Amino acid sequence: MLTCKEQVARSSDYLDDQLSFGEKWMVRHHLMFCPNCRRFIRQMRLMQGTLKAMPEKPEDGVDALAERLAAQRRDDSP
Amino acid sequence: MAADDTQLLARLLAGEQQAFKELVTTYQSAMRAVAYAIVGQRHVEEVVQDAWLSVVRHIASFEGRSSLKTWLLTITANSAKSRYKQNRREVLMDDLPSPHGTIDDDRFSPGDGHWLVAPFAWHQDTPEALLTEGELRDCLEHTLLSLSELQSSVLLLRERQGLELEEICNLLEISLSNVRVLLHRARLKVFATVEHFEETGEC
DSSP: OOOHHHHHHTHHHHHTTOSOHHHHHHHHHHHHHOHHHHHHHHHHHHHHHHHHHSOOOOOSSHHHHHHHHHHHHHHHOO | OOHHHHHHHHHHHTTOHHHHHHHHHHHHHHHHHHHHHHHOGGGHHHHHHHHHHHHHHHGGGOOSSSOHHHHHHHHHHHHHHHHTSTTOOOOOOOOOOOTTOOSOGGGBOTTTOOBSSOOOOOSOOSHHHHHTSHHHHHHHHHHHHHSOHHHHHHHHHHHTTOOOHHHHHHHHTOOHHHHHHHHHHHHHHHHHHHHHHHHHSOO
16 A cells, blocks of 8 residues: 555656556555545645636737737738 | 637638737747746747747648647747757756745655645635635745746646646657656645645735
């Protein structure tokens, strides 16, 4: 059986589906019996969702850039 | 080609300004993350400008064998690499200290590998609820800035831009095992920041 420390070391690979079948099974088995590690994985997922949901900084100068690019494209096309 | 890409492509080819605006708004932050990983903060803007010019120049030959996004990011990576071929940096696997540390060996019993200090239960259980705490956002930004350029790029490309690990490897020309290590270290630091904030209410 994996230790908690070993489970944490494999957690990103588990979340990214990078583990072999056997290793994935070992992580699942550990999680089944370990509430602390279940909480850890749940909160890792929550952290991932939070990074995704963070508002982007607004882009400056988008209109000017779009105008330049569109003009360039019209010049290029026959 | 995906239907969205096909429609947008037709409008781009017609030189429609609004279509270019959509393209910039949707993809520029991902392009920036790729450039940041390869050339570092100082040269990001030049590389992104180069990439846009190259995109316009070659848009007529885009054949849709990849998604528009992958194509844009590949052009960005190529712009970054060609511009800085001479002084292209080594893949630095440096692990810089982060404001709230990480989940390191001290958290576990040296004897049996169990948690010594169990993960603190966060008060919120959705990203939206966590982010209503404005200070946490600032706190996360601060932690992201503390990561190495490569570490934060890999994290952002994965978590925010939703790239597959293989795509990240190809764009940045780093091995899968390096991507996995960079990603894991970055996540543990961000995890430690959220945990610290949830536990203390402070950044």
